Amino acid sequence: MSGEYVVRLNDDVDPDEAKAALDPARVGLKVAWLAELAQQGVRVPAGFAVTASAYREFIVDSRLGPVIAQAIRRFRAGRDLVVAAAEIRTAFRDAWLPPVVVDEIVAAYAELGGDGTDVAVRCSPRTAAEGVQDEVFLHLTTVQDVLAACRRCFASLYGTVAVGNREALGVDQLRVAMPVVVQPMVRSGLGGSGTARGESTFVRVRASWGIGSHADSDLYSVHPGARPLVVRHRGAKLTKTVYADPRGTRTVPTTPAERAGLVLTDEELQELARWSVVADEHFRHPMTLEWAKDGQTGSLYVVEVRPGVAAEVTIQDRGSSVPEPQYG
Incomplete structure (x- = not known):
């Protein structure tokens, strides 16, 4: 079963329910498009999405909102954008995921096989023009590695280019979110x-x-x-x-x-x-x-x-x- 913070890509559910569960605003374009192709009979790897709600819960639980706001204020006051963005990413990587999010990720990874199962973790931006560096973490074999990669994907939302693009467009830096996709490795290194x-x-x-x-x-x-x-x-x-x-x-x-x-x-x-x-x-x-x-x-x-x-x-x-x- 899928939850608030994790959505399985291979859940056998009613098409209307699947459409709501796999809304790009919730799971990102990468996940939504793959899921739509899977429903059309195209073979895609199984796996799960860590939702935009999980990202938001992480921000609130780790009190990262004030960190983001302060770094952006300093940038607007003249601080170098590279330094301001790096400060935010460091705070993300040093924070812990909330237990409610961890529990759903652990359960979903266990369904794929748990520790010892090779997976890839990728960002799944919600818009094509997000300007986010496409972080990809390959060959992960423990749940701790998966959790760390999810935090790194969350942090990628505050890459220098992405922050600068949002500032230029007038987008609220505190209203964005980054879903993540976790899938078993396709051993293309051997193919x-x-x-x-x-x-x-x-x-x-x-x-x-x-x-x-x-x-x-x-x-x-x-x-x-x-x-x-x-x-x-x-x-x-x-x-x-x-x-x-x-x-x-x-x-x-x-x-x-x-x-x-x-x-x-x-x-x-x-x-x-x-x-x-x-x-x-x-x-x-x-x-x-x-x-x-x-x-x-x-x-x-x-x-x-x-x-x-x-x-x-x-x-x-x-x-x-x-x-x-x-x-x-």
Whole structure:
């Protein structure tokens, strides 16, 4: 069951109840959009959102309102914005989450498997123009790590750029909130990841081994109709990003087999293309999907969705020839 401070992403509830529970004002755009795609049959990781109400309870319980107000007053009186914003973030990181919030997060994390379960914790801003640094904490395996990451996400609301943007727009610094999303790790460090986006009658897919996209990724054009057409450009894929213990990432060379092969099969490409079409039609706007392939299960997941199209990265010849397109 979901509560005031935590909302499960995989609750089987009435669509109208789900719409209210997953309102972007409550759980942020990132969570709301993923949940809407999941209801349309797109595969997204399970998990839970820590709500805007949890953020507000944290502010009240830790008496952070006066800290924020004082730092903003000092900035308006001439103090450097970088210093004022850093003061607020430090206060957030040193504070404790309220017990009522902790209890719901602990229960939700236990449902995912509890201590020893790899999760990712991400910010989920409530507006696309929030100007918040997109904090992401990967490879967390204890509830204490999850709680600390939630505080860091709350604190990211007071990054220098975000505070400056709100001041310029006249937004009340005390009326904002930052939801957070917690999801099991998709082990793309052992598989692959990239983006998919609609373009005219084709879906463009970028794919790399490991985590994130690289300039020498594979590029695909997929026509998702009754007679699927796939155009493949195999990238050099000289390096990949993988998870590093105890957390974080590192870049390593790919193997000869990875450089020579393609990251995705035709069936996987068609699945991503279908999801891209679903997203564009559902949101009635071109959307970019960030996807990941779990190297342990082989399953594809959409891990983030955002409006607009991703900027293309020009493939540079790094000493390896790029083959002619392959048609299928």
